[in-house]
Amino acid sequence: MNKFIKTILLVFIATLVISFSSCGDDTTPAVDSYTVTFVDYDGTVLKTIACTVGEACDIVAPEEPDYFDVASIQYFTRWSVFEDDYASIDRNTEIEAIYTLDNRLVTLGSKSVVFYSFFIILGIIVALTLGLKETKRTGVSKDAILDGFLWIVPVSILGARLWYVAFELSDFVYGGFFPSVLRVLGFRSGTLDFSNFGLSGLAIHGAFSTAIICAYFFTKKRKIDIFKVVDFVAIGFIIAQASGRWGNFFNQEAHGGIVGGITGNVANLSLQDQYNFLRYSLHLPEFIVNNMYITRGLHNLSVEPLTGFYHPTFLYESTFNILGFGIMLLLRRWKKVYIGELLSFYLIWYGGLRIFIETMRTDPLVFEIFGITMKSAIVTSVLMILGGIILSTFIRIKRKGMTYETIPGCFGCKKPVEEVEEENKE
Secondary structure, three states, X not given: OXXXXXXXXXXXXXXXXXXXXXXXXXXXXXXXXXXXXXXXXXXXXXXXXXEEOOXXXXXXXXXXXXXXXXXXXEEEEEEOOOHHXXXXXXXXXXXXXXXXXXXXXXXXXXXXXXXXXXXXXXXXXHHHHHHHHOHHHHOOOHHHHHHHHHHHHHHHHXXXXXXXXXXXXXXXXXXXXXXXXXXXXXXXXXXXXXXXEOOOOOOHHHHHHHHHHHHHHHHHHHOOOHHHHHHHHHHXXXXXXXXXXXXXXXXXXXXXXXXXXXXXXXXXXXXXXXXXXXXXXXXXXXXXXXHOEEOOOOOOOOOOOOOEEEOOHHHHHHHHHHHHHHHHHHHOOOOOOEOOHHHHXXXXXXXXXXXXXXXXXXXXXXXXXXXXXXXXXXXXXHHHHHHHHHHHHHHHHHOOOOEHHHOOOOXXXXXOHHHHHHHHHO
């Protein structure tokens, strides 16, 4: 594992550790009097309430800050102390206004780079880095990997976009041919307005399918063993997906239903109970929980019918993708695994994971067949699982002996001659 990947992992782990940690609060009750202060995100004092020990204190929060930034999807969510807990306050307490996270990584003038784009690009870079690192183990040249990367990735992004558009045609195709084409390409206004450009709708199944097709033609032209390349693709995709889901987090999308569910258009749990479930039952970092507070109809009333805390399915998927990535790295070094079976593992692992996630998602892509409404991701995932089983069976029957044991560098296998000579020199 090179320094770049180590740095990325260390930053990620450090962020989680800091998120789970918290500074100790003053636990000493006041003797005579205490003050409850409501402050805004920038430290501005919104209201101060003086209380006397031993007497009931009427703590009433000020009006909620009227702040909503459409560009960054930032808005007020709650006070750092829930109203039900006001009665237990017995010391100087500062109650802060909590807002959702700014989804912009950096802003220069009127242009912004959003976290959604950043995490997709980060995932692609990590995937490429891993692919280049594995060239020594497979015999595929770095030049071939780079050449394939430079044309397969852009075409795959286009495939992801077209897959998404195919299931949401009414949102893109209207008002004439050219405006429709521009909307499909990311110009939301239907004109060449770069200030309103962005690919906010991508489908991973479309990207993966396109990448496999491109890999087939690329390897055929270069006379490279396609099974080695598709294993690269599988490992790259699963870690890229794990990264990309964090972009969905900052956009407050690709989430599950409201915590506790809904009965008769009313949430089954109070906001505080929803928060407590995510924060203390699932032990999620507070910054994740706070950003899972979503206002009613932010994306669509069928997606967010009520204001409240929603399940972070992005996190569930990202976590299991990272686990799958780790397993694939181990399988890659196990001599009994056949070349090409990492793709089989990916198809089965991600297919099963996505079926589980789709049962929770509130914004699935759907289609109708014979009058039955079906979720695109579930149908595709079932086909992925079947494809993974068939592919593994085919490889073991038709490519006997083509295991990773035949490639120097795996655990328990011979090292390449060059590496042995280099170690002897040392």
